[in-house]
Amino acid sequence: MTEGILGCGLTEFVGSAIGDTVGLVIANLDESLREKIQLDKRFRSIGIVSARIGGGTHVMAADTAVKETNTEIISIEFSRDTKGGAGHGITVIFGSIDVSDSRRAVEIMLKELDEQFGNVYVCDAGHVQLHYTARASYALHKSFSAPMGKAFGITIGAPAAVGMLMADTAMKSGNVELCQYASPTVGTSYTNEIIIAFSGDAAAVKQALLAARDAGLSVLRGMGQNPVSMTKPVW
Amino acid sequence: MTEGILGCGLTEFVGSAIGDTVGLVIANLDESLREKIQLDKRFRSIGIVSARIGGGTHVMAADTAVKETNTEIISIEFSRDTKGGAGHGITVIFGSIDVSDSRRAVEIMLKELDEQFGNVYVCDAGHVQLHYTARASYALHKSFSAPMGKAFGITIGAPAAVGMLMADTAMKSGNVELCQYASPTVGTSYTNEIIIAFSGDAAAVKQALLAARDAGLSVLRGMGQNPVSMTKPVW
Amino acid sequence: MTEGILGCGLTEFVGSAIGDTVGLVIANLDESLREKIQLDKRFRSIGIVSARIGGGTHVMAADTAVKETNTEIISIEFSRDTKGGAGHGITVIFGSIDVSDSRRAVEIMLKELDEQFGNVYVCDAGHVQLHYTARASYALHKSFSAPMGKAFGITIGAPAAVGMLMADTAMKSGNVELCQYASPTVGTSYTNEIIIAFSGDAAAVKQALLAARDAGLSVLRGMGQNPVSMTKPVW
16 A cells, blocks of 8 residues: 555555555545535544445445444445446445544455455456355445345346346345345446345355356356456455 | 357347347246336246447337237336447346247347447447337337327437437427427436437328438537448438 | 538537537527426527536536626536546536527637636546636536635546545635535436535635645546646646
C-alpha cells in the first residue's frame, strides 16, 4: 500500500487494486457530508472503496473486512458500470470511531480482491461469477439479505439468461434456501444480469455454486465465447 | 440451432444470435424461482432470451414468436446496456405448459432477429431504429402499450435529441396515434434515447417510419457520422 | 454552425460539438409530444441538445444559454452514459415562443462547451470535473438546487470514492454551503460518481474547487492514471 501513498502524496490514499478499485480514508469527514451519508454520530472516520467492476466481488471482500475490524458498513451502493460491460460497479463506505480501523478495513478489502476475482469469469458477451463464504457477515447481510453467520453463496450471470440457468441449476442442486433474486429491473441497477443469493449448509452451498458455474460457463461457450478467470480460480 | 447444442452440451441451450443474444429453455423451473418471476401456476416451462443490444429489436422478434406459438410473455425487462452504446439490452421470458412450446418461441425469436436488425442503423455517436408490424401482439402490448392487432410502429434515436426529431417527424407525417413516449429518465432504463410508439392504419404507420428514418439518419450524418444498418434494411 | 446545415440538409439541425453533442430546434413541436414533455402552452418551439458525455458540463453551458436568451428550461434529463465511462449523458430542452430564441440558446450552449470541457479531466479509470459560475441561473437551479444569482460550484469524481474526497476537501476548504450531494444510487442515474454542488461567495467557491481538483487528480494519479483535460483548463 506504501506505493499508493508515495504515488499521490495524500494521507487519505490507502491503495488501488484490480477493478479500477481505489480505497481511501477520511479521518474526520465534513459534518454536512456525514449527514448526507447518514453516518452514525459515534463515527467521524470513514473508509471508502469504489470500483468500476466486480460489484459482488467487492461485497465479498467488504464482508471479510468488516468481520475482522472494528468498523461498520455504512452503505453499499451499486452503480451501473463495468466500463461497457454488463454488470455493476460499487462503492462501500465503512464507518469507525478511529480512522485506523477504517484504514485497516480498506486494506483488508483491497487485499481480498485478488482471490475473489478468481471466480469471476469474463468474455466479450458477458460474465459468470460465483461467490462463497462459510460465514456471512454484515456486508452480505446488507446487500444480499444473507442470514448472519451462515454459509452463503451468490451466482451471477450475464447476459441475464445465463444467470437464470445458473440460478435454476444452483437451486436444484441441493438443499439451499433462496435469499434474493435480482434481474435487470428488480434489485439491480439495470444491469444485464440475473443474480441469486442463497444459504444452507456449507457443502450444499458449495455444490450449488459448482453446478451453477459449470452451467454458466457452458452457455457462454455455447455462444462461441471463451470465458476466463480474472485472476486464478480458487475452486 | 444444432450447433449450439453441440457447442455447449446443455439441453437447455437453444441458440445464439446477433446482439450477443442467447436463447435458453428450462423445462421445469425451480419452484422458488417461479415465484420470483411470478410465473402463472399453469406453467412449469420457460423460454428465456437475453441480449446485450437491440431492446426494441428483440421485442419485435418476441412479438412474432408469441403470435406463432402456444406461449405467454411472462416478462420483458430492459437493462441499461449496449456494451458502451446508448441503448438497452433486454431479457424476455416466455412461459408454457410444455417446454417444446417455449423452445419453439425462442427459436422463432432468434430467427427473426436478422431481419429486425436490418432497420437498426448504428454509428459511434448513436443509433436510429425503426420497427414496424402490421399486427401488434402481446410483446408489443406489454412493452410499448400497442393496441392489439393493429399496425404499429416504433422510432428510436440516440443521442436522445435525434429521437425527438424522429418523433416529431413521425407524428407530423400522417394520421398516427401516439401510444408511448420515453426519454432518458421516463420509460427507459436511463438510456440516451427518445422513443415513441404509435399505431394507425398500415400505410400511415409505414409512412411515418420512413419519414422518421430519413430525419434521424440525416441528423447523425450532420454530426459527421456514417450510420450503417446492422444487417440489411428491409425497407 | 453553417457546416451542420449544409452537412445534413435539415433546417432543424443547429450544430454538433465535443461530447457527441447535437443541437436541434423544432419550430412547432407536434402537439402530442408537447403534452408528453409538459411544454407550457405559451411555447410552440423547442431547442434540444443531447450529449453522450459531460452531464454537468452541459448544464453549465445550458445555464449560460438560458441567461442570455428569451427561453426557458423545460427539462434536463441525465442518461447513464459516457460511452462505457463512469458518468452521465444529458438532454436539455429549451422552450420559446419564437424558434429563433431556441436556436440562439442551442447555439450559445454548443459554443460554451469547449471552455466548459477544459475542467473535465479524464483517464481510463474515471474522471474529475469542476464547474464554476459567478452567478447561477435556471439550469443550475433546476439540476443542482443552486440558489439563483449566487456564485456556485460543482465537483464530480469517478470512481465515486474520488468524488467523496473531492467533496470533503471542498467543504473543508472554506466557507461554502452544501446544496446537493449525489451518489451512485441517490441523485444520479446510477453513475459511478459522487457529486456535490455548493454556493458561497465567489472567492470561497473558487478556492473550494481548486482544492477539490488537486485532491481528485492526486487520487487518480495514485491509481497509476494520467488524467488529462478534454480541452484546455481555464483555471
